Amino acid sequence: MNVAVLASGVGSNLQALLERVHGREGVSIVAVASDRVDAPALSRAREAGVACASFPVGRYRAREARDLAMAGWLVEREANLVVLAGYMALLSPSFLLRFPGRVINVHPALLPAFPGLGAVAQALAYGVKVFGVTVHFVDEGVDTGPVILQRAIELADAREPADVLARLQEIEHDLLPEAVTLIARGAVSLDPVNPRRVLIER
Ligand code: GAR
Numbered sequence: 001m002n003v004a005v006l007a008s009g010v011g012s013n014l015q016a017l018l019e020r021v022h023g024r025e026g027v028s029i030v031a032v033a034s035d036r037v038d039a040p041a042l043s044r045a046r047e048a049g050v051a052c053a054s055f056p057v058g059r060y061r062a063r064e065a066r067d068l069a070m071a072g073w074l075v076e077r078e079a080n081l082v083v084l085a086g087y088m089a090l091l092s093p094s095f096l097l098r099f100p101g102r103v104i105n106v107h108p109a110l111l112p113a114f115p116g117l118g119a120v121a122q123a124l125a126y127g128v129k130v131f132g133v134t135v136h137f138v139d140e141g142v143d144t145g146p147v148i149l150q151r152a153i154e155l156a157d158a159r160e161p162a163d164v165l166a167r168l169q170e171i172e173h174d175l176l177p178e179a180v181t182l183i184a185r186g187a188v189s190l191d192p193v194n195p196r197r198v199l200i201e202r
Contacts, residue, residue, distance in 0.1 A: 001026060001027050001028075001079060001081055001183070001186040002028055002030040002077070002078050002079050002080050002081070002117065002187070003017070003022075003027060003028065003029045003079065003081045003082075003083055004029075004030060004031040004032070004033065004074045004081070004082045004083070005017060005029060005031070005032045005033075005045075005079065005082075005083045005084075005085050005121060005178060006032075006033050006034065006070075006082065006083070006084050006087035007034055007039055007041035007042075007084075007086050007087055007088045007090075008034055008035055008036050008039055008041070008086055008087050008088040008089065009036075009039060009040065009041060009044075009069075009083045009088070010040050010041065011040055011041025011042075011044045011086065011109070011175065012043075012169055012172075013085035013106055013145075013172055013175065013176050014032060014041045014085050014086075015044055015083065015180070016045055016049045016172070016173035016174075016177055017029060017138040017156070017177055017180060020051075020173075020181050020197075021024065021177045021181055021184075022085075022099070022193065023085065024050070024181075025181060025184055025185065026063075026104075026184060027181070027184045028049050029045075029071070030040065030050070030051065030077045030078060031050065031051050031052070031053075031074055031077040031079055032044075032045035032050055032051070032052040032053075033052065033054070033070050033073065033190060034052075034053075034055070034087075035054070035055060035056060035066075035087070035088070035089045036054060036056065037054040037056055039043065039054070041086070041184055041197065042054060045147065046147065047055035047069040048088070048135045049051050049056035051077060051115075052155045053070075055067075055069055055070040055073075056202040058062065059090075063089070063092060064092040064094055064095075066164075067091055067092040067094060067152055068094055068095065069091075070095065071094075071095045071099070074098075074099075074180055075098060078167070079099075080099075081099075081102050081103075081104070081180070081183060082099050082102060082103060082104070083103075083105075083176070083180060084103065084104065084105040084106070084138060084189075084202035086107060086133055086174065087105070088117070089105070089172065090092050090142065091138065094184060095139065096138065097146075098163050101137065103137065103138040104135060104136065104137055104138060104148065104179060104180075105135070105136055105137075105138050105143070105145070106133065106134070106135050106138065106172050106175070106176045107119060107133070107134045107135075107143050108120055108125070108131075108133055108165060108169075109122070109123055109132065109133075109134065109169045110131070110132035110133075110150055110152060111134040111143055111144075111150075112143075112144070113128075114126070115142050115143035115144070116142050116143060119166060120161045120164050120165050120168065121141070122159050123164070123199075124158065124159070124161060124164065126168035129154060129155070130152050130153070130154050130155075131152070131153055131154075131155050131158070131164055131167070131168060131174050131180055132150055132151055132153060132168070132171070133150065133168050133171045133175050134147055134149070134152050135148045135150075135156060135179040136148055137178055137198070144194045146190060146195070146196050146197065146198050147198060148179050148182075148198045148200070149178060149179050149182075149200075150190060151171050151174075151175055151176050153167055153168070153171060155167060182200060187200055187201040187202065189201075
């Protein structure tokens, strides 16, 4: 399975994928793309010898044109799974049509609670005692696609977003590689009776 990773920021999840899934069980990370020219994730890709490119929206006439250019580049690299690892822009429907059912995302909250930007700040402001991470398929909504894996952590006295995010990222670095490995094994499917439900064969 050829994996493409989209990342806007630091790229710690990309790093986890490079270390835990790249080159194992027939999985290769073949491309890393970003909407930001200066994303540190791109340097991680370069260091690992993985093809990388940036697609800042300002270089195109609109977001959709950018997304189509990015999809074309990923198709050229023969990617057949796209992993959003801290990719902070919404993908156009025409991008998703190039990879039907083959785009997944990691989100630092227990969806459907706290979708979108600032999930940890939203959860802290709400006063929750249990936080968590979701890996889900991407559809046209904001963090609304079927849930593949979730893991919770109780942090009853949490106050600082940075502290919570650090704990959640430890979970992300396990859960995202696990999801990619399960997909590569063909162990992930949608329940035909309720396609919101993701079935996992272990
Ligand atoms: C991750 O914590 C990821 O869950 C979050 O961005 C961070 C990226 O970290 N994504 C979202 O909030 C998407 N809505 P990283 O660049 O170190 O992998």
